[in-house]
Amino acid sequence: MVRNKLPAILLLFALLSCGATLFLVFADDSQARAARQLSTAYPDFIITVENNSVIWKDKTVTLFDDGKTGKTWLETLNSPDLQDQLALPYPKKYTLPFLPGKNEDPGRIRNEEFFKKMYGSTKKEIESHLAAIRWMPLVSNEVVYVTTVNNIDKKLMQVSAELEKLPSQYRKYITRIGGTYNYRFIKDSKRLSMHSFGIAIDMNVDNSEYWNWDYNNELDDIVYRNRMPYEIAAIFEKYGFIWGGKWYHYDTMHFEYRPELLVEIK
Numbered sequence: 001m002v003r004n005k006l007p008a009i010l011l012l013f014a015l016l017s018c019g020a021t022l023f024l025v026f027a028d029d030s031q032a033r034a035a036r037q038l039s040t041a042y043p044d045f046i047i048t049v050e051n052n053s054v055i056w057k058d059k060t061v062t063l064f065d066d067g068k069t070g071k072t073w074l075e076t077l078n079s080p081d082l083q084d085q086l087a088l089p090y091p092k093k094y095t096l097p098f099l100p101g102k103n104e105d106p107g108r109i110r111n112e113e114f115f116k117k118m119y120g121s122t123k124k125e126i127e128s129h130l131a132a133i134r135w136m137p138l139v140s141n142e143v144v145y146v147t148t149v150n151n152i153d154k155k156l157m158q159v160s161a162e163l164e165k166l167p168s169q170y171r172k173y174i175t176r177i178g179g180t181y182n183y184r185f186i187k188d189s190k191r192l193s194m195h196s197f198g199i200a201i202d203m204n205v206d207n208s209e210y211w212n213w214d215y216n217n218e219l220d221d222i223v224y225r226n227r228m229p230y231e232i233a234a235i236f237e238k239y240g241f242i243w244g245g246k247w248y249h250y251d252t253m254h255f256e257y258r259p260e261l262l263v264e265i266k
């Protein structure tokens with residue numbers, strides 16, 4: 001048996017000597033995948049996921065799976081663990097007709113403590129990280145505020161620069177934007193909006209759809225709607241922002257920085 005383990009041990013030392021990122025092999029595949037997603041997406045904050053814990057670079061840990069089974073949709077939405085947050089795969093493609101299944105909202109399930117850990121646990125702390133950027137400076141030149149954490153301000157400026165290159169017929173969707181930083185709860189909930197952390201941006205409201213304008217109840221049977229061209233969303237996704245237009249509970253104006261859902265896992 002020792003003979004069979006030796007190559008693996010030599011490989012381990014070779015990886016470490018080359019400075020390569022080491023991903024442990026977990027009995028639980030969801031933790032192994034989460035380790036790759038989170039450490040790749042947030043290298044300044046997260047080391048790995050092991051023993052049912054997210055290991056942060058400051059040596060603190062966050063519970064990965066709370067052990068609760070049989071959660072309803074509302075329980076999952078309102079009190080998710082990190083396993084819940086990563087459970088729904090974000091679709092890489094957008095083909096028409098786009099018909100998401102019931103409650104397929106990848107990225108809409110958010111563990112609030114996870115985001116507080118990176119972006120700030122209080123309004124004051126969050127606002128200490130905000131920066132003003134110019135959105136579409138050659139077209140509309142709007143000033144917006146977003147966080148500098150994870151270089152989101154710089155990434156959003158890259159998005160803006162690429163959007164400016166789109167043909168003029170796209171401008172009605174991406175100018176006179178709906179908003180960025182706004183410390184608030186999501187309507188009819190006790191959940192902080194991602195706008196509260198300065199990691200989200202809404203496009204032009206007049207040319208967008210939002211499920212809660214058309215339906216009153218989270219549990220309603222929803223018929224998907226969208227006008228936002230996917231060419232716009234594809235640019236956001238390139239820089240780590242997911243699109244609410246890929247949700248069953250559609251929010252087609254909404255983009256938020258969630259690179260863990262866009263990491264390609266081999």
